[in-house]
Amino acid sequence: MQLNALDQDRLDGKLGKAMQFAMETIVAAAHIDQADALIDISFAHIDACFYNGRAHLDFVNYMLEHGATLAVPSWTNNGLVSLNDLSVRDPLASREMHEARELMRAYVRLGCNPVWTCAPYQLPDRPGLGAHIVGSESNAVSFYNSVIGARTNKYGDYLDVCAAITGRVPFSKLHRDEARAAELLYDVSAIPKQIRANDLFYHLLGHIIGRRSAHLVPAIVGLAADCNEDDLKAISAAGSSSGSVPLFHAIGITPEAATLEIALQGRQPLRCIELTVNDLCQARNELGQNTDQALAGIALGTPHFSYTEFEHLVELLAGRSIRPELVFYLTTSRHVLQQVQLQGWAESLQQAGIRIITDTCTYFSPVVCGLQGKIMTNSAKWAYYAPGMLPVDPLIGSLQECVESAVSGEVVLDQWVVE
């Protein structure tokens, strides 16, 4: 790969040791990707602020001590802890939580915009169609590529920071037109309309697509024209939990898929898969069984709850209260919470018994206080990951099923997609 003069200076250490380490990492990534050029980026969403052990602190401290600065606007993903509410997680893990806070503050010192959200695309000033960016959090990568039409590969920890410091990434994979063509079709037209109108449908669809797509770019035919960004967020999150789906096209809906032919870039799909209600039932069972165990709580907001999801929750709850023996956690971003507070919704939800948390999420350890046993969630991502990290038996349901269960104190399921 030919480097330009500036990149070569960066690599040679002429712009300091932090820049050199960052550039070495970018060049190594380009070698692994077999990219023959680097390109500029305009934005980065940083995941390395999420504490995952001492190595994370060692990395950012090295960068800070060697004079690193950021080349592009860089927003932070969730942290392990909430900086706003230190009482959220198990206090026995105090060393871990102390280091997690230290890590989050280090990324603020590095110059990041501290939005602390896994759904940065819900905030104003998001990147536009065709922008080359760095996404890291897997649901956001999928959303940026699929729903916005910005271009990013799935940049993991460290590479995200190295890209933000250098402003450069390898010109590979999803930054290139040819890698964005749909290769595999899922047809959901045979699934009854009322099922496709349910928010749970999109989580289950995402789960199925993640399971079955391997490396291929999927296109979905037959989604309702009025499906919204919350629905597409669900596909993004579920598809990148059960598998790797950094880009999908929803025909007639997402920006690079005005028609099937455009999404396929004139080629033929390798396969066409017709999905049925049975596939949805199977997906639902994979994400948790409804045993006799008593319901212990509800967890919403994975990825972070949007303004419109709050609106639906307030409507569905209709002034009722959560049963006091249950815990009910809802995670969102500081920005969305502020909007929701302006409507008075945050206060009324809190009075109803819902604990709203910002900056973090509830499906990973250390345990969020009281979150154990049978937990209902509306999120396929939460249901997929939580049992590996928390002492919970997840059960997935629509937002309405979650609300009705929370109000009655026992699991309430609609009759659709139940064996």
Added chain:
Amino acid sequence: MNRQSSSIEARILIAGFARGSALVLDDSLSFWGGFDPSNGEIIDVHHPQYQQLVGGRILCISESRGSAGTPGGIAETLRNGSGPAAFILGERDVNISVGTLVANRLYDLEVPVIEVSLSVMKQISSGDQLIIDRRGVMLFDAE
């Protein structure tokens, strides 16, 4: 095929020398969420190698998946000594490679990452004794 004498040229993603017993994963894995970097255990309840420990093994895996925390999980498990001795990948996985690169650099380690074809990957079974040298050659160790 006499595996004891076979050597295979692999593609070097991160150069280094390693020797150890293979652990073959039958599915991709997220090293954040599906893996505990404090002790090197696979904790993804859906994974065929659930509860296996990767410490000191030559970890053979098609690729990582899921959340962006994979490089951090790799760097942390290598930092605290619970990580694999080397990675043999079926794909050019940047996340596993970058996590290894950062750990090698911050902690002065030499953990190699190589890429092999699917047909080579299929010749490796868990428990096989392997050597990876600095030129990216993988050998079945005759012991």
